Amino acid sequence: MNIIIIEDEKPSARRLQRMLQKLDLKTEVMLHSVEESIQWFQNNAHPDLIFLDIQLSDGLSFEIFEAINIKSAIIFTTAYDEYALKAFKLNSIDYLLKPIDEDELATAVQKYKARTPQTQGVTVDFNDIKKLLVNPIDRVYKKRFAVKVGQHLKLINIDDIECVYSENKGTYVYTTEGRNYLLDSTLDFLENELEPQTFFRINRKFYVNINAIKDMISYTNSRLQIKLKTYNEQEVIVARERVKDFKEWLE
Incomplete structure (x- = not known):
């Protein structure tokens, strides 16, 4: 062959x-x-x-x-x-x-x-x-998440989410109020749920909300580092193979 x-x-x-x-x-x-x-x-x-x-x-x-x-x-x-x-x-x-x-x-x-x-x-x-x-197919995207907090359910509006990320086999949303919440979904499942003009998957672990981006800095190996408004728990890096698409998405 x-x-x-x-x-x-x-x-x-x-x-x-x-x-x-x-x-x-x-x-x-x-x-x-x-x-x-x-x-x-x-x-x-x-x-x-x-x-x-x-x-x-x-x-x-x-x-x-x-x-x-x-x-x-x-x-x-x-x-x-x-x-x-x-x-x-x-x-x-x-x-x-x-x-x-x-x-x-x-x-x-x-x-x-x-x-x-x-x-x-x-x-x-x-x-x-x-x-x-x-140009992805037109569809209705998720407007909010219902997350479990103790014995309660909390509604989180999509506009209040700075980023969605995976860590230790869990998927989390990080909100503008500086809180993390565990989701039942995976990042792969969310591909079809998050509005693509607002959220972009910068690498295998992170989605970022365009409205939460505070700064963008050149990084090693032709990558970009993203600074979000409040999230600072770990570095947020655009993978090299995604940089070109990310720049087009910004425009």
């Missing part, structure tokens, strides 16, 4: 390569940008399977498919666990959320191998997925 990896973070690409080696799968080529990938596909035979990150250093990887007619099968390796993943499922495209789990990787590879030759290639409409990433 001929496999390539398209991933802008070289450590992540090497980690995936090692994980594939454990499955007796050899990866000869690793590409790290849209431009590099387009040039490679123009001059090489297309592989059987591509492991593809969505957000590359110079743009969305869908731009590759706008320039090159690629028929390879694709397994997405992505930090996005948002609306576009629904489209991946509908089109029978596998995806793996970062950090990639070895068992999930093995399952995805097995699913690819189980496909018939007629279904091995790309069936997804990349333009539709790209639109979903930029």
Whole structure:
């Protein structure tokens, strides 16, 4: 099986390569940008399977498919666990959320191998997925949370939440009054519940409310540090792969 990896973070690409080696799968080529990938596909035979990150250093990887007619099968390796993943499922495209789990990787590879030759290639409409990433489907979002405080239930309006974060396997909201409250939901579940113009997932552990941002500071490794109005329990850092989207979200 001929496999390539398209991933802008070289450590992540090497980690995936090692994980594939454990499955007796050899990866000869690793590409790290849209431009590099387009040039490679123009001059090489297309592989059987591509492991593809969505957000590359110079743009969305869908731009590759706008320039090159690629028929390879694709397994997405992505930090996005948002609306576009629904489209991946509908089109029978596998995806793996970062950090990639070895068992999930093995399952995805097995699913690819189980496909018939007629279904091995790309069936997804990349333009539709790209639109979903930029303009999520209109829906009604959560207006408040009901949290348990002792024997009581307390209503917390969404506008009173500075951030939502995970810690020690729990999910918490932090309010403008400086209090933490434990939720019954997970961050992944909240992807479809929080209004995306107000809340942004800056990394795997944090959502921030745009109205609670007090300052933004350049941080190591091309990241950003966020200062919220009252929350100061731990550093709030925008992951490097999310910085570009975060800046677009701010505007």
